[in-house]
Amino acid sequence: MSTQREVDEAKIRLQIDNIVEGIRAKDLEGLKQLYAADVVSFDVEPPLQHVGVEAKLKNWARAFTFFQDLRYEVRDLTVTVGGDVAFGHCFGRLSGTLMNGTTTSGMWVRATFCFQKIDGNWLVAHDQVSVPFDIASGKGVADLEP
Incomplete structure (x- = not known):
């Protein structure tokens, strides 16, 4: 029998999978459903922080304009669950074919959720x-490679 913590961890891992699929599909509406309305994002692009789901989606929309098609890979995901809060960390890589036809393998970043x-x-x-x-x-x- 699964504990509540195991059930919640499985749900969070599914949410990470949904983020990956949303990125791959360039599905801003789908991605919007995965973030809190008041999400605070410290992403690699300026400014120092993106506050609110609309700001987070604008950041993704800007990234999507560079790609004809794209892939996103998550490696070494670790999840820790508490009552109604949880955190996870992993390595992520955005890659694909740029609008000019060039294929890029992207770069590995460190991500915390x-x-x-x-x-x-x-x-x-x-x-x-x-x-x-x-x-x-x-x-x-x-x-660098993980």
Whole structure:
């Protein structure tokens, strides 16, 4: 018999799968259903934070304009569940064919997701995506592999 924590973890992992599928399909409406209305996102693109689901979706819409088709891969996902909050972390990679026909393998980023159970649904309340940087040069390091 599964515990509530195991059931919730399975639901959160399904939400991550739904995010991946939404990205691959460039499905902004589908993605909107996966984020809390007041989500705070610390993404790799400026500004320092994107506040609210509409700001998060604008960020995805901007990313989608660069690709004819795209893929998103999640690796090494770890999820920790509490009562009505949970967090997870993983490596993610956005890749595909750019609008000019060039194929890109993308780069691996570090991602953290914080979920909140709202009206029975696990929604992303906060996410952060980052790349390591070289302290001496101040530049991001985008060629690392998990």
